[in-house]
Amino acid sequence: MAPMAAVFPSAEFRDELARRGGDAAARCYQCATCSSVCQLAPDDGPFPRRQMLKAQWGLGDQLVNDPAVWLCHQRNDCTVRCPRDAKPGDVMQTVRSLMVEKLAVPAFMGRLVGKAGSTWPLLLGAPFLFWVLVLYTVTGLQIPAEIKEYKDIVPHWLLYTVFFPVAGLVTLAIFPSGLRFWNLLGSSGQRSGSFVANLIPVLIEISTHKRFASCDAAASRRWGHFALLWGFVGAAVTSGFILLAIYVLQSEMPLPLLHPFKVLGNLSAVLLVVGGAIVLYNRLVGGNRTGSSTAFDNFFLSVVLLVILTGVLAEAGRFLFPPAMNAWIYIVHLTVVLCLFATFPYSKFAHMVYRMLAMVHERMTRPV
Numbered sequence: 001m002a003p004m005a006a007v008f009p010s011a012e013f014r015d016e017l018a019r020r021g022g023d024a025a026a027r028c029y030q031c032a033t034c035s036s037v038c039q040l041a042p043d044d045g046p047f048p049r050r051q052m053l054k055a056q057w058g059l060g061d062q063l064v065n066d067p068a069v070w071l072c073h074q075r076n077d078c079t080v081r082c083p084r085d086a087k088p089g090d091v092m093q094t095v096r097s098l099m100v101e102k103l104a105v106p107a108f109m110g111r112l113v114g115k116a117g118s119t120w121p122l123l124l125g126a127p128f129l130f131w132v133l134v135l136y137t138v139t140g141l142q143i144p145a146e147i148k149e150y151k152d153i154v155p156h157w158l159l160y161t162v163f164f165p166v167a168g169l170v171t172l173a174i175f176p177s178g179l180r181f182w183n184l185l186g187s188s189g190q191r192s193g194s195f196v197a198n199l200i201p202v203l204i205e206i207s208t209h210k211r212f213a214s215c216d217a218a219a220s221r222r223w224g225h226f227a228l229l230w231g232f233v234g235a236a237v238t239s240g241f242i243l244l245a246i247y248v249l250q251s252e253m254p255l256p257l258l259h260p261f262k263v264l265g266n267l268s269a270v271l272l273v274v275g276g277a278i279v280l281y282n283r284l285v286g287g288n289r290t291g292s293s294t295a296f297d298n299f300f301l302s303v304v305l306l307v308i309l310t311g312v313l314a315e316a317g318r319f320l321f322p323p324a325m326n327a328w329i330y331i332v333h334l335t336v337v338l339c340l341f342a343t344f345p346y347s348k349f350a351h352m353v354y355r356m357l358a359m360v361h362e363r364m365t366r367p368v
Helices: 011-027 033-037 049-057 077-081 088-103 107-114 116-139 156-188 195-208 210-214 220-247 260-285 295-320 323-342 348-364
Strands: none
Touching (some): 011 088, 033 049, 107 295, 116 295, 156 323, 195 210
8 A cells, every 4th residue: 555645734824825815716626627728737747726726725835846836827728717716827826926935035025025915115115215315315315407317316326336235135035045946846856957958948938938829818918028028128238238338438428319228228118118008908907817916916016017107207207307306206216126126036026036947847857
């Protein structure tokens, strides 16, 4: 007789899952319709039926090392076709938010962002107060009569002093979380091959959002996420080019509108606006096709949209708004950017790391 496997159900996990929007899991009666209609689920490891059962039982310790939680892209064909309206796509989304919190380093930051429905005033208010106090200390919050460059409001050295250390701390925070997750994944299958050799095709797949192409219920989600991804990539590359222009090329600022660096920045802004608009539209009118929204998701989306909105307004504000108004728009922009940076390992941005690792693990555990 095979040895009996021990399971450790957690009522606390079930309660937290329900509180955060995964309460529909209780309606699942394991008909496996969800796994049957999911075009991403492999034949030898279909999901999300099994994960729904684990969620019902409160088996968070088994879900945290389950790659299928992250291989799910919330295409929601499962939710649309579920005969019990158990919303498997939404449940999997909620499980991912709980796993981000469980893996978070330091743990209190994971809890803080995980409970964004009640903690959002602190998450946004703290960086705003930080910028106001720092600028008052450094510049006295003096606003010039004419704003030619934003360094007239916030000196470049101050931006570097704030954002470079924050980027370093975020990297230090996500690395142990990712390493722990990778080690946990190792218990779900024997890997073979090189990590780097398998990472490269995964990054190509992510860059094209290939798996979203198989969506039926939520096909438009691919292009919203695609535009946001490349909009942020373009904005990051533009920032690097601007540093090059300032300190190496000694270019006069602000750059002309037709300067290649400026064009790239503006194209990136267009991608961000279009992507943000698509995602927001899907959230507002998509229903079961695009899934329900939770406080965790709404906070992340709100911060992303605020980054886009305030960035565009700050760019246009030099021509449209009075200096005082434009200065405060820029300060709010720095606030939400700092919030986005600081919460990277604890928000939906962390999906990029965990899903990437799960996809690499999937490739490395395939039969040769």
